[in-house]
Amino acid sequence: MADIQDVIFLGAGASASEGAPVQKDLFREFFRPGGGYGRRTAGIARLAKFFQDFFGLDVRSDSPGVLFPSFEETLGVLEIAIDRGESFRGYSVASQAPDVQTLKEDLIFLIALVLNRTLMAPKGHHRDLVRRLADEGRLLSTAFISLNYDTLIDNALIGLHPDFDVDYGVEFTNYSRERDWKVPRQNRAVALYKLHGSLNWLYCPTCISLTLTPREHHKVAALIDHPVPCAQCGMPIVPIITPPSYLKGMKNYFLQQIMHRSADVLKSARRIVFCGYSFPAADLLIRYLLKRIELNYDPRPEIVVINSYEGKDGESKRREEKRYRRFFRNKDQVRYLDMSFSDFCNCDVD
Ligand SMILES: [Zn+2]
Numbered sequence: 001m002a003d004i005q006d007v008i009f010l011g012a013g014a015s016a017s018e019g020a021p022v023q024k025d026l027f028r029e030f031f032r033p034g035g036g037y038g039r040r041t042a043g044i045a046r047l048a049k050f051f052q053d054f055f056g057l058d059v060r061s062d063s064p065g066v067l068f069p070s071f072e073e074t075l076g077v078l079e080i081a082i083d084r085g086e087s088f089r090g091y092s093v094a095s096q097a098p099d100v101q102t103l104k105e106d107l108i109f110l111i112a113l114v115l116n117r118t119l120m121a122p123k124g125h126h127r128d129l130v131r132r133l134a135d136e137g138r139l140l141s142t143a144f145i146s147l148n149y150d151t152l153i154d155n156a157l158i159g160l161h162p163d164f165d166v167d168y169g170v171e172f173t174n175y176s177r178e179r180d181w182k183v184p185r186q187n188r189a190v191a192l193y194k195l196h197g198s199l200n201w202l203y204c205p206t207c208i209s210l211t212l213t214p215r216e217h218h219k220v221a222a223l224i225d226h227p228v229p230c231a232q233c234g235m236p237i238v239p240i241i242t243p244p245s246y247l248k249g250m251k252n253y254f255l256q257q258i259m260h261r262s263a264d265v266l267k268s269a270r271r272i273v274f275c276g277y278s279f280p281a282a283d284l285l286i287r288y289l290l291k292r293i294e295l296n297y298d299p300r301p302e303i304v305v306i307n308s309y310e311g312k313d314g315e316s317k318r319r320e321e322k323r324y325r326r327f328f329r330n331k332d333q334v335r336y337l338d339m340s341f342s343d344f345c346n347c348d349v350d
Pocket of ligand 1 (some may be wrong): 204205206207208209230231232233234235
């Protein structure tokens with residue numbers, strides 16, 4: 001891989017700028033009357049009951065007062081139960097009742113459906129960014145670290161530059177198959193590390209392997225339309241995504257490798273650009289990663305934060321800037337700009 005100059009972090013705000021619902025609105029969008037998600041998933045009734053049982057809410061109510069939990073807290077609660085081998089009343093592993101693992105898969109399917117639909121026609125900021133970096137001859141010296149599950153940046157890279165490869169930092173079973181994904185070539189690959197997993201990475205818990213959804217029309221195929229069995233053992237496989245604040249999820253072998261690869265590119269970076277990332281206090285693993293880089297390696301990179309959007313109020317900007325400044329040791333290296341992700345996609349900072 002070429003020498004990395006810039007590492008660009010893509011947070012939820014980058015996806016939101018393309019039309020993705022923000023975390024707290026994911027469930028509302030899914031259950032929105034007339035939202036068009038219909039009965040496409042057999043899990044919809046199971047999920048409705050789950051929200052009633054766990055959070056006391058009627059998903060069919062269209063009252064704006066209905067409070068949905070966030071996707072992450074919901075998935076987080078289930079993940080911990082699975083990890084500890086525990087369950088909840090009415091959600092036994094032994095009876096006919098739905099078990100926690102099934103609900104987790106339903107939730108992942110739900111987020112895949114919502115992102116798939118809301119991002120069907122993105123505004124194109126990610127493509128603008130890729131186009132600009134390529135024009136400036138900087139695409140191969142830029143690494144992306146994405147905290148999002150969607151495939152916006154993946155599709156921008158593949159669609160605009162089929163001549164380059166995407167290096168996700170892990171091996172996939174279908175690298176060896178005819179007319180499918182190929183092993184990324186050392187000097188033709190753009191690094192894209194997705195710390196929380198991705199909706200096009202399918203994990204086989206049986207043989208512990210990862211398969212990419214097929215490549216078609218110069219983009220990654222949607223999981224929904226292409227349920228694929230494991231290429232090695234034929235068992236069902238599930239998308240690999242993990243809630244950011246749930247550290248145990250990171251024990252997964254593949255996500256560990258991605259962490260290492262991220263540390264590698266961060267070590268040599270001259271500049272780290274945070275896009276649409278609010279730096280929430282709960283993201284401890286990212287803080288740990290950044291602190292190790294800051295203390296253990298030279299040269300210390302410049303930190304640029306690009307988080308503005310229309311209608312963002314002054315108070316949240318001040319709080320956010322403070323979160324960034326208080327964390328980094330070299331305060332004068334931190335630049336908190338009044339710039340939006342779409343501005344940055346079209347024009348680099350001065
Ligand atoms: Zn398998």
